[in-house]
Each structure stands twice: as structure tokens, then as C-alpha cells.
Amino acid sequence: MDGFGIRIEGLRKRYGEGDTAVDALKEVNMTVAPGEVVGLIGPSGSGKTTLLKCLGAVIEPTAGRMTLGDEVIYDGGWKISDLKALRRDRIGFVFQAPYLIPFLDVTDNIALLPMLAGRPNGAARARAQELLEALDVGHRARAEPSQLSGGEQQRVAIARALANQPPVILADEPTAPLDSERALAVIRILNRMARQYDTAVIVVTHDEKIIPTFKRIYHIRDGTTHEEAGEGREV
Amino acid sequence: MISLAGRDILHSWGKFVFTGVGLGLLIGATLTMAGVYRGMVDDARVLLDNSGADIWVVQKDTLGPYAEPSSLRDDAYRALLGMPGVARAANVTYLNMQVQRGGGNGGDVRVMVVGFEPGEPGEPPYLVAGRQITRSHYEAVADVRTGFALGERIRIRRHDYTVVGLTRRMVSSGGDPMVFIPLKDAQEAQFLKDNDAIVNERARTAANPALNRPGVPGLLEAIQASQTISRSVNAVLVQVRQGQDAEAVAEPIRRWKHLQAYTRAQMEEILVAKLIATSAKQISMFLVILAVVSAAIVAFIIYTMTLGKIREIAVLKLIGTRSRTIAGMILQQALGLGAIGFVVGKISSALWAPFFPKYVLLEPGDALRSFVAVMIICAIASTLAIRAALRVDPATAIGG
Numbered sequence: 001m002d003g004f005g006i007r008i009e010g011l012r013k014r015y016g017e018g019d020t021a022v023d024a025l026k027e028v029n030m031t032v033a034p035g036e037v038v039g040l041i042g043p044s045g046s047g048k049t050t051l052l053k054c055l056g057a058v059i060e061p062t063a064g065r066m067t068l069g070d071e072v073i074y075d076g077g078w079k080i081s082d083l084k085a086l087r088r089d090r091i092g093f094v095f096q097a098p099y100l101i102p103f104l105d106v107t108d109n110i111a112l113l114p115m116l117a118g119r120p121n122g123a124a125r126a127r128a129q130e131l132l133e134a135l136d137v138g139h140r141a142r143a144e145p146s147q148l149s150g151g152e153q154q155r156v157a158i159a160r161a162l163a164n165q166p167p168v169i170l171a172d173e174p175t176a177p178l179d180s181e182r183a184l185a186v187i188r189i190l191n192r193m194a195r196q197y198d199t200a201v202i203v204v205t206h207d208e209k210i211i212p213t214f215k216r217i218y219h220i221r222d223g224t225t226h227e228e229a230g231e232g233r234e235v
Numbered sequence: 236m237i238s239l240a241g242r243d244i245l246h247s248w249g250k251f252v253f254t255g256v257g258l259g260l261l262i263g264a265t266l267t268m269a270g271v272y273r274g275m276v277d278d279a280r281v282l283l284d285n286s287g288a289d290i291w292v293v294q295k296d297t298l299g300p301y302a303e304p305s306s307l308r309d310d311a312y313r314a315l316l317g318m319p320g321v322a323r324a325a326n327v328t329y330l331n332m333q334v335q336r337g338g339g340n341g342g343d344v345r346v347m348v349v350g351f352e353p354g355e356p357g358e359p360p361y362l363v364a365g366r367q368i369t370r371s372h373y374e375a376v377a378d379v380r381t382g383f384a385l386g387e388r389i390r391i392r393r394h395d396y397t398v399v400g401l402t403r404r405m406v407s408s409g410g411d412p413m414v415f416i417p418l419k420d421a422q423e424a425q426f427l428k429d430n431d432a433i434v435n436e437r438a439r440t441a442a443n444p445a446l447n448r449p450g451v452p453g454l455l456e457a458i459q460a461s462q463t464i465s466r467s468v469n470a471v472l473v474q475v476r477q478g479q480d481a482e483a484v485a486e487p488i489r490r491w492k493h494l495q496a497y498t499r500a501q502m503e504e505i506l507v508a509k510l511i512a513t514s515a516k517q518i519s520m521f522l523v524i525l526a527v528v529s530a531a532i533v534a535f536i537i538y539t540m541t542l543g544k545i546r547e548i549a550v551l552k553l554i555g556t557r558s559r560t561i562a563g564m565i566l567q568q569a570l571g572l573g574a575i576g577f578v579v580g581k582i583s584s585a586l587w588a589p590f591f592p593k594y595v596l597l598e599p600g601d602a603l604r605s606f607v608a609v610m611i612i613c614a615i616a617s618t619l620a621i622r623a624a625l626r627v628d629p630a631t632a633i634g635g
Contacts, residue, residue: 049633052633053630053633056633058553058629058630058633059630084552084555084557086555087553087554087555087629088556089555093554093632093633095550095632095633099546099547099550099632101547101551102547103239103243103245103246103247104237104239104242108242112237112554113555115236116236116555116556116557116560117555121236121237144246160554172633
């Protein structure tokens, strides 16, 4: 493994204080290389969502260290002042449901992120078109989200996550609403995009259909991660 | 950068347009209320302009002739003509009454009957049809708002009059259109008793030995005639000589003639500040209520629309959209709604204003002020929705 997309060391998250304090994350250690897709699995209440929120700079961890690419973004405190810019430019999000903006067409749903980052409209739309072509939905560029199938919507959501070429993508149960075939298609796309754009991808899931596709899996139990090798089945 | 507000409006344009139309009708009602007030003020000014007077001379200690009853002897004008600076003076009477159409066989119309002397101040300054009164009796010039036609016969008290001319913008401060008739006819109409009352009065006079003395021929007839002939008018309209200051002419009238004399500015003050002051307050209250209702509607609509987009807003915040971009989107939508509403309101008020019984004056300045007010109200109304949007936790976009 050459370098890493994201590295998490000794991450902790405690909710509340004193007697009512709850340690949602006790000891999280993860490393995901650029171009790699890893699975993060665990039972309900194990801390998956809390970890995702910490990685997504939505909530602040209590302790630990996070490094994105070669930059430390958290070390007992945020090392970056503009967390919105961090989320916009350096972290891609794929949600359980696509959550596309219904009043923007497919192209602009993707182009919005580069535009928010200050890129010219033309360049942002060109980037969106490039991603749509790469995800085989280029012909739906002018369609509205409501006109797309569930699979197409999820591909557009992946394209949006890649729009600003972030070093890491956080995917929160991206295959939950899909049938086996489409779920495997999404994982295939995530693998392809990770390799193509050198992006580290963390897929939070308990979808049994896709777990065998990961080469590496992080189990999280009681707020603590355990790494294990996956089957790495080809999809 | 994409206009998120514009795209959202285009995406759900039907909802926006219909909401805007509803709001617009409310704004139209607001503009119309303002127009009604402006119309009242303008009617008052036009009434003063068209009377052709520089000074209104009325009964002492009254605000007549428009705001209070006023009664003057009809020869008072002769004394006024002798005052320094007075060029012309003429008697006028004003009487609000129901006038019957078609010589008493049609419906009736509420009007202000104005008695004037043809060619003197008080005469309608211009006609839109027909001619001025040329005969001494039983001809009338009517404001077009009466609905009377040229040649139509109308009944005032017990006499029929022929409408020989039509004028416009001649209405009383109460909004009743004016009908102009010769002064003598108007005096009779104003003070005429019914026949039974006259017969009764004559009998009482004849039964009074002091008034019906034997050996004094003609005394009783003279007394009875004086009882039925009116020698009173409501006001004398005075025009001052060229270059004369109206106040300088009015002051000696007040001092030496024991009459009240109002200049144009004072009469305007009476009509606008006193006579329609209560109406103006009433309309102001309506305007305030309509503004508050409009604000509440915009706030409710924008708030509801924002709540319907909570998930999208959470996603936008999660992917790094700045708060000002989201606030700007909501603010622009509120302003867009206000703009649609204003356009609809302006058009609708212009369309329905002519159908109002009283003059509705829609001034461009009022429209501009209303537009600014609508925009401010919409901006304020959007703060509730902006507050709700900014409180959305981006973490809600992530499941769990």
C-alpha cells in the first residue's frame, strides 16, 4: 500500500459528561489507501454512524488523530478552521438514499459542488459530464432526478461525491434500497471510480450481498474497530 | 454559480405562481385601499380647483360649506364685492339628496346638488358633453358618475330638470357626484317645505291678528311670501384680483364682515386633514392589517416550503454549502414571491379600480413605495424560514 487516503488513529467520541457520558467510539483505528474500497460493518448501535459523522467533519471527536492525504485534519482538535470547505472539497458523501436536489437537473446536481468551490460554471459542468459518462449515465445529463431509476440516481449521487475529486468518499449504506444486481453494480462502480480517481472509499454497510466484495473489512463493535481481510470477490 | 432559488421556483412554478397570485390579490387590495385614500384627497383638491374660488366665505364659526352646515344671507356677496382685492363673488348652495331619474319614474341617485350662478365662480369649469346652463330654471349639468345622459329628465324635489351638460371629477367630499342647477332653483329646493306644511303655515299666519291686520292690504301676502322664499345660501365663492394675496383679502372679511373666510390652503386643510381624517385613519388601519396579513402569509408559505426541503438543505449543508448561500436561496424565493405578488397586485388593482363607486387614484409613487414595502415585508417574513434552515443539522443527511 503506497501512502493513504485517510488514516484514523485512536479516535474517540464521547457523548455527554459525568455519569451520563456514553463512549460511542472507544478506539478506532483505520487506514484506507487511495483507490481502495473498504467495508465498515457492525451491528446497530456499534458506532458506525458516529464514526461516519466524525470522518465527515460533521461532529467533533473527543480524542484521536485523523489524517487526510498528507494533512492532519484532527489531532485532539480540528486543525482546519473551515470545515465546510473541508467537506465540500476533500470528502465525498454517498447516502443510503441518493438525496439529489430535486430542482436541479442531473448535471447541475453534480456541478453544484465544483461551483460552490469557486470553479467556473463551464468547467464544473464539463466535470459533471465527464463523471456522468464514466458512470454510463451521460445520456441522462439533462434529466431531472425524479425521471431517473433508483440505480441511475445512485450513480448520479456517486458522481456528485466525486465532483471535487476528494481523496476520500464516505458511503453510508449506499446499496440498502437496491436489489442484489443493482447493489453489486454500485459496488462495481465504486471500485472502478476509486481506482480511476485514486480515491479512498469507506462503505458503511450491513448488506450481506456486498460484504464479500471487500478485500479489507473493518468490524466495529462497542466503538472499537477490528480489521480483517475480506473475500475480495470480483464483481 | 447556479441560482438555487431560481431553479426551485422554475421547478415548482405552479405552486409559486398560484401562491404569488393569491398574495398578489391581497397586495392588490392593499394598493386599492391606498388608492381610495388618494382618490378622496384628489377629489377634495379637484373640488376646490374646479370651484374656481380663491376664498370661501361661510357662516361665522363654521367649517362650511363642505364640512359643516353654513348659512349666509344671499346678499352678503354684494358687500364682499366692495372689499379691497375682491374681483368676483358669487353665491353657491350645496345640498346632498336623492335625485329621481326619468322625471320621477326611474330609480334614484345619491348626488350633491350645487346651486350656482352661470358664468360666476362655482360653475363647472369644463364639460365632457353638452353645454352649460343657459336658462334660468330647470336645466342641470351632471357629473358623469351620476350615470345621467344628455337630455335625461331628473326630478329634484317637485320640479323636473333636463340634463343639458355632463362634467367629470366633480364629486363631494363624501364621494357623491354633483348635479349643478341654477342658484334660485337650488335655494328653493334646499329650503322648500312640503305643500301641507306651507298650507298649514299660511293658515297659522292668517290666523295671527298681528300679521293679518284689517286695513293693511298686501301685508299678509307679503309675509306669507317671505315664509316660502329662501334668502340663504351656503357660501360665497370669492376670486381675488390678479396679484392679490388671498390671505390678505380674507383677513378684512373675517374682521369686518363677521363671516368666516377660508383661503385655498385652509379649505384644503379642512377637507383633507379634518373631513377625511377619520377615513384616512380607517384606511391606515386596514393597510397595517393587510401588511401584517401579507407578511404572515409570506412567512407561512416560505416557512412551509423550507420545511419541505429540510433533507435537501441538510445535504446542501453537509456537502459544504455556505449558510449565506442557503439563506440567500430562501430570501430570493421570498422576494420572488413578493415580486410576483406585487405585479399581480398592481395589475389587478388597475383592472378593478374603475369599477369602484368612488374615485381610486393609483399613483406611481405609491406603487413604488408599496413595492419597497412588499420587498421589506417579504425579507422580514423569510427570516423565520432562514432561521429554521440554518438550524438544520447537516448530520441529519447521514442515517443512523
